[in-house]
Amino acid sequence: MADSEMRAQAAGGTVDAGGTVDAVIAGTGAGGAPLLARLARAGLKVVALEAGKRWDPANDFATDERAQAKLFWNDERLSAGADPTPFGNNNSGIGVGGSTLHYTAYTPRAQPDDLCLHTQFGAGCDWPLAYEDLEPYYDELEAFLGVSGPSPYPWGPPRRTSYPLAPLPLNGAAQLMQRACAKMGLRTSPAANAALSAPYHQPGVGWRRACTNRGFCQAGCSTGAKASMDVTFIPLALAHGAEVRAECFVTQIELDKQGRVSGVVYTRDGHEERQRCRTLFLCAGAVETPRLLLLNGLANSSGQVGRNFMAHTGVQVWGRFEEDVRPYKGIPGALISEDTHRPQKAGPAWGDADFAGGYLLQSIGVMPVTYASQTARGRGLWGEALKAHMRGYNHTAGINILGDCLPSPDNFLELSDEKDARGLPKPRVHFTAGENEKKMTAHADALMRAIWAEAGGQDLWSFPRSAHTIGTCRMGRDARTAVVDPDGRSFDVPNLYISDNSTFPSALSANPALTIMALSLRTSDRFLERAQRGED
Ligand SMILES: Cc1cc2nc3c(=O)[nH]c(=O)nc-3n(C[C@H](O)[C@H](O)[C@H](O)COP(=O)(O)OP(=O)(O)OC[C@H]3O[C@@H](n4cnc5c(N)ncnc54)[C@H](O)[C@@H]3O)c2cc1C
Ligand code: SF4
Numbered sequence: 407m408a409d410s411e412m413r414a415q416a417a418g419g420t421v422d423a424g425g426t427v428d429a430v431i432a433g434t435g436a437g438g439a440p441l442l443a444r445l446a447r448a449g450l451k452v453v454a455l456e457a458g459k460r461w462d463p464a465n466d467f468a469t470d471e472r473a474q475a476k477l478f479w480n481d482e483r484l485s486a487g488a489d490p491t492p493f494g495n496n497n498s499g500i501g502v503g504g505s506t507l508h509y510t511a512y513t514p515r516a517q518p519d520d521l522c523l524h525t526q527f528g529a530g531c532d533w534p535l536a537y538e539d540l541e542p543y544y545d546e547l548e549a550f551l552g553v554s555g556p557s558p559y560p561w562g563p564p565r566r567t568s569y570p571l572a573p574l575p576l577n578g579a580a581q582l583m584q585r586a587c588a589k590m591g592l593r594t595s596p597a598a599n600a601a602l603s604a605p606y607h608q609p610g611v612g613w614r615r616a617c618t619n620r621g622f623c624q625a626g627c628s629t630g631a632k633a634s635m636d637v638t639f640i641p642l643a644l645a646h647g648a649e650v651r652a653e654c655f656v657t658q659i660e661l662d663k664q665g666r667v668s669g670v671v672y673t674r675d676g677h678e679e680r681q682r683c684r685t686l687f688l689c690a691g692a693v694e695t696p697r698l699l700l701l702n703g704l705a706n707s708s709g710q711v712g713r714n715f716m717a718h719t720g721v722q723v724w725g726r727f728e729e730d731v732r733p734y735k736g737i738p739g740a741l742i743s744e745d746t747h748r749p750q751k752a753g754p755a756w757g758d759a760d761f762a763g764g765y766l767l768q769s770i771g772v773m774p775v776t777y778a779s780q781t782a783r784g785r786g787l788w789g790e791a792l793k794a795h796m797r798g799y800n801h802t803a804g805i806n807i808l809g810d811c812l813p814s815p816d817n818f819l820e821l822s823d824e825k826d827a828r829g830l831p832k833p834r835v836h837f838t839a840g841e842n843e844k845k846m847t848a849h850a851d852a853l854m855r856a857i858w859a860e861a862g863g864q865d866l867w868s869f870p871r872s873a874h875t876i877g878t879c880r881m882g883r884d885a886r887t888a889v890v891d892p893d894g895r896s897f898d899v900p901n902l903y904i905s906d907n908s909t910f911p912s913a914l915s916a917n918p919a920l921t922i923m924a925l926s927l928r929t930s931d932r933f934l935e936r937a938q939r940g941e942d
Contacts, residue, residue, distance in 0.1 A: 424681070532911070718873045759849055
C-alpha cells in the first residue's frame with residue numbers, strides 16, 4: 407500500500423485498491439462466476455468482489471446442518487405481503503460461489519415455450535430471447551460442469567448433445583415416486599443434476615471426485631462432486647488470472663461526469679476501499695442487485711428496479727411409508743416428471759388445469775433438521791408431538807413442484823426505513839401469490855397426493871411454499887419497461903451490466919441456476935463482441 411493510501415486509511419478515508427481494471431464483478435454466484443471466468447479467459451483484468459468468505463469444502467464443510475448455516479445470507483431482509491418470502495436457509499447464499507454453495511444442483515433446461523408465456527396464454531411476460539439463444543450455452547455448461555442425466559431426455563426439443571455422465575442413483579423417495587407414477591401413466595425420468603456420477607476431468611480445473619451419495623448438498627458438498635461455482639468456474643477464472651476478493655461488500659457505485667460507472671466502493675475489515683473499473687457487472691442476486699441500484703439511485707428511468715419480484719410455486723407433499731426411505735441419503739432431487747409442463751393438454755385425467763404455464767414434479771430428499779423445522783411450521787407440531795413425528799423420519803418421502811410464477815406489479819422490493827449493521831436501509835420484499843399460482847398449487851397438490859396414495863403413503867400432508875428470488879431488474883427490448891436489454895446491459899448506464907436471477911422477465915417452469923449461468927456466458931460473449939467491434 408502506498409503512503410498516501412495508508413494515510414487515507416488511518417484517517418478513515420476510502421483507500422484506492424490498485425489502478426483501473428477492465429471489469430469489476432460484484433457477486434460470485436451462478437450469475438457472476440461464469441462471466442468472471444469468460445472475461446479472464448479473454449485476457450481482461452477482472453476483479454470479483456464477494457461479500458462472503460472463501461471456503462475450502464474438504465476442511466470447512468461439516469455433515470451438520472446447523473454448522474453449515476454459515477452458507478446462508480443471514481443479514482435481515484424484511485418480508486411483506488400475504489405470502490411473505492422466507493429468507494435465511496431458503497432463498498439465499500453467501501460466500502465465494504454464492505447460492506450454489508447450498509443449491510440442490512437440479513439443472514433442467516427451460517423449454518422453448520417457457521420463454522413465451524404471454525404469447526401462449528395471454529398472461530405473464532415473453533422473454534426477449536428464444537430457446538435457440540440459450541441452447542449453445544446449455545450444451546457448453548452441461549459439458550463443463552459434468553451434469554449427470556439421462557440420454558435421451560424425455561421432454562423438450564431434441565437435444566444436440568447428450569449429458570456427459572449417466573444419471574445418479576435413485577434415492578428412496580425417487581424409487582417410490584417412480585413406481586407410483588408408472589402405475590398412473592405419468593412418465594418419469596432420472597433428473598439432470600450438476601453432480602458427478604463418476605470422476606470427471608474439467609478443462610482448466612482438473613479432476614473432480616464423484617458423488618458419494620452423502621445427501622447433504624444443501625449444506626455444502628465437502629467432496630466437490632456438486633458443481634457449485636467455487637469448484638468449477640471460480641478455479642477456472644483464477645487459472646486465467648482473475649482476482650477474487652472475498653469478504654468485500656459493495657455499497658456504492660460511482661459515476662464519472664458522463665454518467666458512466668467509474669468504480670465501486672466496498673467495505674473490507676471495517677474499512678472502505680475503492681476499485682476503479684471500466685465496466686461493472688452486478689451479480690449480487692435478485693435482492694441485493696436491486697437494493698444496490700436503489701441505494702445509489704441508478705439505472706431506474708423505467709421505474710422497474712425492484713419491480714416484478716417472483717418466486718417459484720413450490721408446494722411439497724410428504725407422506726409416511728412402510729419402506730425404509732432414509733431421506734438423508736443420495737442426491738436429493740433424483741427423479742423428475744415434466745408431463746405437467748403444460749397440464750392443460752392432458753385433459754381432465756389430471757384435473758382442471760385452468761391456469762397459465764405449468765410445473766415440474768420432483769422427488770425430494772431432506773436433511774433431518776430441515777424436515778423437523780418445516781414440520782414444526784407446516785403442521786404446528788412442537789415438543790413431544792414433534793419428537794414422535796420425527797421418530798418416523800426414516801420412513802418419510804416427499805415430492806414437490808417447481809412451477810411458474812407470473813410477474814405482478816404488486817410484488818416488489820423496496821428500501822425500508824430500518825437500517826442494517828452497516829447503516830444501509832434493509833430491503834423489504836412484498837410477495838402475494840396470485841390466482842394463477844393458487845390454481846397451480848391446488849392442481850399439483852391433488853396430483854402429488856394421488857401419487858403418494860398410489861405408493862401406499864399414509865399421513866399425507868402439504869407444505870405450501872415458494873422458492874427462489876426472481877425478477878426485480880427485468881430484461882426487455884424497451885427502455886421504458888425494462889432495466890436491462892437482452893444482453894444484460896443497462897439502458898441508462900452504458901457500462902453497467904446485470905447478470906443474475908434479477909433479469910428474468912418470467913420465472914420459467916424450470917429450476918433457475920442453469921439458465922442464470924447460460925445468460926451469464928451469453929452476456930460476457932455479447933460484451934466481448936462489442937469490445938472487439940470497438941463499441942462503447
Ligand atoms: C437451498 C437452495 C437450493 C436450491 N436448489 C436449486 C436447484 O436445485 N437448482 C437450481 O437451479 N437452483 C437452485 N437454487 C437456486 C439457485 O441457487 C439460485 O437461483 C442461483 O444460485 C442464484 O444465482 P445469482 O447469481 O442470482 O445469485 P447468488 O448465487 O445468490 O449470488 C449472489 C452473490 O452476490 C454476493 N453479494 C450480494 N450482495 C453483495 C454485495 N453488496 N457486495 C458483494 N457481494 C455481494 C452474495 O454473497 C452471493 O455470493 C437453490 C437455492 C437454495 C438457497
Ligand atoms: S450427495 Fe453428492 S453432490 Fe450432494 S453433497 Fe453428497 S457427495 Fe456432494
